[in-house]
Amino acid sequence: MKLSYYPGCSLHSTGAEYDASTRKVCEKLGIELVEIEDWVCCGSTPAHQCDELMSIALPAKNMALAREQSGLGEICAPCASCYSRLKFAQERLTDDHLRRQVEHVIDARYPDDIKVLHMLEVISEKVGADAVKEKVVKTLDSIKVACYYGCLITRPPKVTAREDFENPTDMEALIEALGAETVDWNMKTFCCGAAFALTRTEVVVDLTGKILADAHAVGADVIAVGCPLCHVNLDTRQQQINEKLGTNFNIPIFYFTQLMGLAMGIGPKDLGIHKHITEAESFLKERALI
Amino acid sequence: MKIAGQKESKIDPTLAEEIRQRCGENVFLCYQCKKCASGCPTRPFMESTPTELMRYLQLGMIDEAMKKDTIWYCLSCQTCSARCPQNIDIAHVVDAVKIIVQEKNIKVDTGNAKLFNRLWMTLLKYMGRMYEMGLTGMLNLFSGKPFKDLPLGIKLIKKGKLKLLPTIKRPFEMMKMFSRARDLKK
Numbered sequence: 001m002k003l004s005y006y007p008g009c010s011l012h013s014t015g016a017e018y019d020a021s022t023r024k025v026c027e028k029l030g031i032e033l034v035e036i037e038d039w040v041c042c043g044s045t046p047a048h049q050c051d052e053l054m055s056i057a058l059p060a061k062n063m064a065l066a067r068e069q070s071g072l073g074e075i076c077a078p079c080a081s082c083y084s085r086l087k088f089a090q091e092r093l094t095d096d097h098l099r100r101q102v103e104h105v106i107d108a109r110y111p112d113d114i115k116v117l118h119m120l121e122v123i124s125e126k127v128g129a130d131a132v133k134e135k136v137v138k139t140l141d142s143i144k145v146a147c148y149y150g151c152l153i154t155r156p157p158k159v160t161a162r163e164d165f166e167n168p169t170d171m172e173a174l175i176e177a178l179g180a181e182t183v184d185w186n187m188k189t190f191c192c193g194a195a196f197a198l199t200r201t202e203v204v205v206d207l208t209g210k211i212l213a214d215a216h217a218v219g220a221d222v223i224a225v226g227c228p229l230c231h232v233n234l235d236t237r238q239q240q241i242n243e244k245l246g247t248n249f250n251i252p253i254f255y256f257t258q259l260m261g262l263a264m265g266i267g268p269k270d271l272g273i274h275k276h277i278t279e280a281e282s283f284l285k286e287r288a289l290i
Numbered sequence: 291m292k293i294a295g296q297k298e299s300k301i302d303p304t305l306a307e308e309i310r311q312r313c314g315e316n317v318f319l320c321y322q323c324k325k326c327a328s329g330c331p332t333r334p335f336m337e338s339t340p341t342e343l344m345r346y347l348q349l350g351m352i353d354e355a356m357k358k359d360t361i362w363y364c365l366s367c368q369t370c371s372a373r374c375p376q377n378i379d380i381a382h383v384v385d386a387v388k389i390i391v392q393e394k395n396i397k398v399d400t401g402n403a404k405l406f407n408r409l410w411m412t413l414l415k416y417m418g419r420m421y422e423m424g425l426t427g428m429l430n431l432f433s434g435k436p437f438k439d440l441p442l443g444i445k446l447i448k449k450g451k452l453k454l455l456p457t458i459k460r461p462f463e464m465m466k467m468f469s470r471a472r473d474l475k476k
Contacts, residue, residue: 009420014451038459040418045366046410049388049403052312053471054411061467105470155368156379165372191331191367198429199402201439203363207331236442275449277442 001126003117004066004075005033008082008228009041015079015228017272021257022078022119024266028135029127033076036066042085045195056098057105059089067111078119078257080227081194084152086116087159118153119257120226124170129177137265139179142287145259146183146220147171148211150230151191165189171256175224178263187214192233201237208233209241212249222283224256231255236277252280262289302352309347312386319376320344326370326380332363340370340380347383361387362400402433415468418459423452 011019026033039062047055063086066075077083093099093110103110117125123132154165162168166189172182190211193204211234215223225231235253242249253276261271268290273280284290306317320341327339337358338346346355361384370380390396392404409428413421430438446452 009422012419012457013422013453014446016451038418040460040464041414041420043414044410044420046407047414049366049385050392050407051411051471052385052389053475054468057467057471058414101474104474105467107466107470151365151367151369156371156381158371158377158379191365191369194365194367195406196365196401198426198439199406200363203332203335203365236446275451277445277449 001030002032002034002072003122004070004072004114005035006039006042006062006066006075006077006082006086007035008039008077008079009044010079010081010228014232015255017275018078018228018231018255018257021255021261021266021271024270025123025257025260025264028261028264028266029123029131031122031127034070034072036062036075037069039065042082044081044085048085048088053101053105055085056089056092057102059086060093060102060110061106061108062086063089063111063114063116064106064108067114068108073113074115074117076117076119076122078226079229080118080150080152081229083116083118084159090114090116091159118226120153120171120174123260124174129173132174132260133177136178136263138263138289140175140259140263140289141179141181142289143221144181144183144219145175146185146215146218146223147175147188147256148215148223148225148230148234149189150225150227151189151194153226154189171224171226174256175259178259180259183215183218183220185214185218185220187211192230194229194233197229197233201240204233205237205240205244208237209245209247212238212241212251213245213247215251216247216249220251221287222252222254222259222280224254224259226256238278250278252276252278252283254280299351300353302350305350305352305355306347308390309383309386312389313379313382315379315383315386317344317347317378317383319378320348320374321376323375325373325375329369329373331367331369332365336360336363340364340384343384343387344378344380347387355387356391356396357398359399359401361391362398362403364388402429405429405432411468413456415464416458416461417456418461418464419457421453421456423454424456 043058193207196203258271324341327341364384
């Protein structure tokens with residue numbers, strides 16, 4: 001299987017371990033990722049809240065690049081925000097007037113037949129939990145995982161075409177295939193505070209505090225995520241949350257691809273486990289997973 | 291127009307139409323069920339709720355819609371848009387109001403969102419990709435909190451998660467794209 005790969009800015013910086021683990025896991029599963037050469041930023045949240053036209057043109061530019069360079073029909077976007085912006089652009093570009101404007105801005109034809117997939121969709125729809133199970137060499141049966149989807153992997157349904165947007169379960173199926181136990185919890189699609197990380201940090205501390213508290217209350221050992229911004233917010237703010245709420249959270253946050261990699265026998269260094277702010281390596285040693 | 295318990299409000303009867311032209315959403319479909327407000331994660335921080343915003347837009351209450359901080363606490367988490375029984379893309383409506391406020395330079399506390407957006411788009415225009423170090427540094431500097439999150443920043447640099455230097459991709463193409471988009475909007 002061969003897919004165009006659009007890592008996005010975060011996966012080249014704060015989400016470097018998501019990029020590393022995604023590449024390693026895909027290699028194990030026989031998925032070839034062809035990175036779009038010299039891709040540009042999707043515009044993310046700032047673009048759609050200050051410049052409607054550019055917020056559609058930037059994703060369209062990347063889709064045009066993918067088609068020009070490789071001719072592949074599918075793009076894998078592991079970042080939830082990139083994925084969402086690409087899907088939003090596709091939805092809006094069904095309008096002919098806007099499409100003509102965007103094609104003028106990007107000075108290229110917009111390919112309207114590309115399928116955009118989040119990394120979670122690539123694994124659960126195109127590979128399947130059963131095929132993942134076959135690759136497991138080290139079962140993760142010593143950990144309890146809270147699967148956290150955040151916002152944009154599942155919402156809004158008119159863009160993601162998901163019926164289960166209030167209570168998605170595909171990440172659970174995947175994590176259970178690795179031998180781990182998953183928990184039933186309330187906050188799996190609650191927002192982490194997203195782009196307020198830099199501007200209204202107090203909101204992020206409040207929201208991530210609620211998410212961690214719920215995961216803790218149901219007895220989860222770790223939280224699995226599929227978005228670099230969710231990871232940053234949940235991983236880096238625990239100390240601040242503890243100071244503010246008087247709690248004692250120390251919950252390792254993993255990308256679901258890192259957990260897959262661990263179960264498939266990929267080394268922790270290759271998966272970037274050492275890059276986390278909330279200590280994850282010692283936790284894994286404690287559970288005899290590394 | 292006077293609303294019980296409130297002072298006189300300025301009415302702009304074209305407001306709903308402007309929103310429709312900008313984002314294609316018809317605010318008159320809203321029947322005030324409050325599902326958007328109930329599910330909104332940042333509603334406790336807002337001066338008024340998303341449901342109230344929809345009413346302001348229906349009635350053309352321009353100051354209440356534009357000058358309250360409600361829209362600037364929106365995270366674009368899409369919960370309201372996903373749950374609206376009338377299928378109104380409320381988050382898209384909020385974006386349209388945000389864009390009007392920024393274009394008309396209306397004075398309101400955006401929680402540095404306006405600055406954040408402008409810095410982001412400028413970096414993008416010349417570099418093609420996001421330069422987190424530059425963005426955070428400039429944001430903190432211009433918002434008067436130069437040392438905000440400094441210990442965390444240092445940790446992230448040590449972990450190799452923040453690059454000191456930017457990656458520049460397709461700068462000339464990007465500048466041309468931005469300029470063509472600006473011309474189209476005129």
